Amino acid sequence: MRISRVLGRFAATGAALACGLVALTPTASADDSVLEQPAYDALRIQELRDRGVDGTGVTIAVLESGVDTTVPELRDGQIEVKAPGCPFTSAPASVEHGTMVTSILKAPGWGLAPKAKVVVYRDPRRGDTEPTCDPEDLTAEALTNVVARAVDDGADIINMSYGGWDVTYEHLFDYAIRHGVIVVIGAGNDASRIPAIDIASRNGIVVVTSMSPITREFSDFSSFGKSVTVTAPGEDLRCRSYDANGAMTVVKEGCRGTSYAAPYVVGALALAKQAHPQATGNQLMQSLIKTAAKDPSGWDEHFGWGLVNIRGMLDDDPSKYPDENPFLDRDPDVAPNAQSRAVYDAGLVSPHWAALGKDYVYRGGDSLIADTYSDRVAMGTSPAFHTKRPAGAPVDGKLGYQD
Known part of the structure; x- marks a missing residue:
């Protein structure tokens, strides 16, 4: 069932947004870049470009199974890819996923933070990969150490566009939280409440649900719950996919997932960090929820505090907020507590x-x-x-x- 309530301030952009959309065939061969993205108008990215913010000086860690940096959207993106100690082969679907997540940040035409430094950490914890290493190496320890490595390498923000159920993840984010590094994760695509055991229920992190940039409604596939922070475009998107040979040569319509909503929030935080370089990660998270576009009903378990409001974050002064993680004690029964x-x-x-x-x-x-x-x-x-x-x-x- 689709949640029909829409976000008040965002709803006002509906007419202009609808006029800017172009009907395309469901699937087409791609000889050049994906040139348009429905969320471009929804988030008014051109206004951000006009303000001169592009992510310069910000480091983003992207935890993904694989990414194809040779596609037109990423070919000139200066993206660093770090492989784990345990070698593995990514399935084509995983490469599609990682390429779209990274493109939302780095695509020169419609990426939110094309000049940010993006480091992709290839993570063998993803379930849809084909590991060539000992399966015993694919443990919670491996994922925990990827998070720590990103922190030690200087990441300002970590994007985790996947989830999982594992009680051994109790201390997964402690190191990042202690160092003031923002962790952003998708809520999940189960159309149900986020289980307490899921890593998206963890305290101290930003959890993102999905909404449509076209209808402005909550996505019917998106998970929801009391850990939800904000919402962002996560459906009716255009992404690059793989052909019969596994090469990323196809442009696909209707791509969706909270995995794709998360990097829109990461990009917003990166732009806010560029605009306010002295702000701490904790203060930027405070600004994220204080400026989110919401309706009068306030926080709820679907939209969280509202639609990520990039312009609001740029205009805000994060230094006025306490240097405290606003999500650290969200649920005393969930770790980290x-x-x-x-x-x-x-x-x-x-x-x-x-x-x-x-x-x-x-x-x-x-x-x-x-x-x-x-x-x-x-x-x-x-x-x-x-x-x-x-x-x-x-x-x-x-x-x-x-x-």
């Missing part, structure tokens, strides 16, 4: 599950962990072993407070 953060900050999470960033050190007392990760261990030095449990702190054996 106060208890899981305390365990992480105390150095008591095994490096197998914690992000192996350059400054994470295991400080617990497990000798097996010490033997396995000897270069990241300072046995028994956790402050939790030497302090009394603060009043109101959770009673957790992992913390080892001296009661």
